[in-house]
Amino acid sequence: MQRVCFELRVKPDHIDAYRAAHAAVWPDMLRALKATGWNNYSIFMRPDGLLIGYFETENLQASLDGMAATEVNGRWQAAMADHFVGIDLPADQAFSYLTEVFNLDEQISAL
Template identity: 65%
Template structure:
């Protein structure tokens, strides 16, 4: 199974930005372990000064990663505490984020270019070499 790259957006309430950042400076150890065990890899959050939050992670299956976290007790506690930090959110942050569409990935395009160049080099047609 290939790795899915997931990028998402949420809006942190401006009055809560510093507290939100502080909470993420030392995430609960059991939450960190649960994320790892349920397939959330290379997970980062980026916060703009106006509260725009962009998250990124890699997983084999977004649905399986979400379901795995939903089955943990620590996630229920974390989502309950984090939900109050966001604007216009009627569900938990892990369910209510806006997923962004990936339109470019350097490694994917370089791999495709390498494949095309390899095909051309292996061709018996001297005009393609």
């Protein structure tokens, strides 16, 4: 299982709208994420709008391609487009990926 972490930044004046949208994600979007291999997906956000997303997948590119092929993802990305700082692509194409530097389970298993 591949563990994926990414960051984006939400515009300060869009934080409330972003939170509201994610408190009630469209059911067809939820189903599409699950069907395309986005597992254990969470999004965290600081008060200043720094957003960190995390999910697990068998194959990152297959999960991204799977979502890109869905109609609902296009609608969702369009609805979210104005919320982010400094990107001119759909958010799911503009992730800034973070490198994992510590994993407790891996190190415990190696003992």
